[in-house]
Amino acid sequence: MGHTPFYFESWYNVERTVTLSVVGFAALFIMLRVSGKRTLSKLNVFDFVFVVAVGSVFASMIISKDVTLIEGIAALATLIGIQMGLSYVAARFPKLERIINGEPTLLLTHGEFIPAALMKERVTEEEVRGAIRAEGVTRVEDVNAVTMENDGTLTVAWMSKKPGETSLVDAKDAKDTDPD
Numbered sequence: 001m002g003h004t005p006f007y008f009e010s011w012y013n014v015e016r017t018v019t020l021s022v023v024g025f026a027a028l029f030i031m032l033r034v035s036g037k038r039t040l041s042k043l044n045v046f047d048f049v050f051v052v053a054v055g056s057v058f059a060s061m062i063i064s065k066d067v068t069l070i071e072g073i074a075a076l077a078t079l080i081g082i083q084m085g086l087s088y089v090a091a092r093f094p095k096l097e098r099i100i101n102g103e104p105t106l107l108l109t110h111g112e113f114i115p116a117a118l119m120k121e122r123v124t125e126e127e128v129r130g131a132i133r134a135e136g137v138t139r140v141e142d143v144n145a146v147t148m149e150n151d152g153t154l155t156v157a158w159m160s161k162k163p164g165e166t167s168l169v170d171a172k173d174a175k176d177t178d179p180d
Contacts, residue, residue, distance in 0.1 A: 013065075020062045020069055027073050028058060035080045044101050044150040046090075050083045104155075105148045111141035121148050132156050 008014075054076060061072025090097035107117050113125055128146050131154035137143060143158040 016065075017062060020072070023069060024058060024061050024072055024076075028054070028076055031076060031080050035084050044152075046086065046100050047083075047151075050079065053079050102150045104150060106145060107148055107154070108140070108143060108146040110145075111139075111143055117148075123148060123154075128154065132158070 057072060057075045057079065060067050061069065061075070086100055090100045105117050105121050107114055107121065107123060107128055113128065118125065118128070129140065131146060132140060132143055135156040135158065137156065137158050143156060145155075145157045147155045147157075149155055
């Protein structure tokens with residue numbers, strides 16, 4: 001039983017790989033442009049699975065000698081068609097949209113953490129405080145809500161209620177970290 005060459009087998013294989021990469025990339029680019037902006041939006045679970053599947057098909061099309069260009073393009077078109085079909089269904093049927101995309105989760109309301117929601121989403125209070133600080137808020141009590149969106153981002157809704165010192169207790173004051 002012979003071994004596959006480690007560095008080089010033939011110029012045909014190099015030419016095939018380059019050609020399939022260029023043609024496959026162009027085909028994928030055109031299909032993604034035709035499918036619309038939704039295909040390239042922030043990734044929720046549904047979109048993440050789509051991106052991983054497309055990447056896998058594209059890589060197989062380029063590298064695998066068992067997959068022809070037409071088979072690869074057909075597989076990419078099928079995945080994009082599924083994604084477009086499911087996003088169409090999600091946009092028109094709210095109950096199915098919640099199944100396909102999931103629902104946002106409220107993690108903090110009116111300055112109070114919701115422990116069950118934090119545990120369910122595997123998010124710590126410190127991560128929520130970090131999102132609050134990133135919005136320029138210095139008091140947890142000023143936050144009306146922190147929501148974990150379907151794509152995993154944390155959204156902070158707030159309004160300053162009163163001036164005061166920070167209540168973001170996990171943030172160290174510069175004077176507390178000074179070694180002198």
